[in-house]
Amino acid sequence: MQARGEPSPLYEPAGGPWDEDPDSFTVGLPLEDTALALPADLLDTLRSWSLSGPPHDERGLTATQRLARHLGPSWAVRYWEERRRTVKWVCWGCDRLHWERDSHGAPPHPVDITVEGEFKYGPLRSDGFGDFFPDDPAAALDLSDGLVADLYTWAKGIDDTLNLELRDREDGKNDAEWERLFREGSALAQRLAHELGPSRTVTYKGLANGGLAAITSVSRRGGRQV
Incomplete structure (x- = not known):
């Protein structure tokens, strides 16, 4: 520069x-x-x-x-x-x-980020970093307030839906809600990849609690699927 x-x-x-x-x-x-x-x-x-x-x-x-x-x-x-x-x-x-090119020796913040919905876990995770929330200062994501709020809401929706399942014990009652949460998570992962840009990889892995139909793996960098 x-x-x-x-x-x-x-x-x-x-x-x-x-x-x-x-x-x-x-x-x-x-x-x-x-x-x-x-x-x-x-x-x-x-x-x-x-x-x-x-x-x-x-x-x-x-x-x-x-x-x-x-x-x-x-x-x-x-x-x-x-x-x-x-x-x-x-x-x-x-x-x-x-003065040195790699003074830290390793990236100081998560680089490869996974979006996955799981009961009582943060919606984001990264190897060596664990699960975390989008406004965690240690992750230094610098996301928009709207995306941060929507990721929190999504994570809470997963907790609430699983709590209802545990309470009602009725097969299939919440299938439509799990499907909605799955689609919402995919959209949130795309927004996250867009905001983070090409410097980080964002992978969407669906819902850990939504059954086999809610498991996926789609990775993006910026607006491009990889």
């Missing part, structure tokens, strides 16, 4: 992705590149800052940190500090600048 008065401040190394020589970052990367999947407001911010050229200001660092969060661990982002004439890695998880 460096503002050079051009439409995009993004540059890739001419020698390949593992070339860390700052002087090799000469291949321009358009902001419209579909692999970046930048939201419109971030794209506009980056373009405006880039066209302003040096000297850099705080807008550049803030935009770079936001870019790193958006791209996640699948991309490595470096920031050129004009004032100090140094280049550092920007961590997608903690927003800090580091």
Whole structure:
């Protein structure tokens, strides 16, 4: 990341992705590149800052940190500090600048996220992270208030429906509700993948308590099924 008065401040190394020589970052990367999947407001911010050229200001660092969060661990982002004439890695998880490329050694937040409805469990889970709720600060998902609320409501709906089944003990009575919750979970997983963007994988595994018909496995990155 460096503002050079051009439409995009993004540059890739001419020698390949593992070339860390700052002087090799000469291949321009358009902001419209579909692999970046930048939201419109971030794209506009980056373009405006880039066209302003040096000297850099705080807008550049803030935009770079936001870019790193958006791209996640699948991309490595470096920031050129004009004032100090140094280049550092920007961590997608903690927003800090580091001299080393992988200072944490492992992603600080969950990268592969599963959406699964299960009685008395959070609606999200990840290997090594366990189950959790969408506004858990340790997960650093930064989701919209609407999606957070809807995931909570969905999880509560699963608890309520299973409690009714345990109370009534009547086969098939809640089949329609389980089907509705299954479809709702799929839609929520798609929304989650869209908000998280291509940096994280979201897999929908259905309902653990809804019978075999409610079990599935569909993975997405951003708006693309993988």
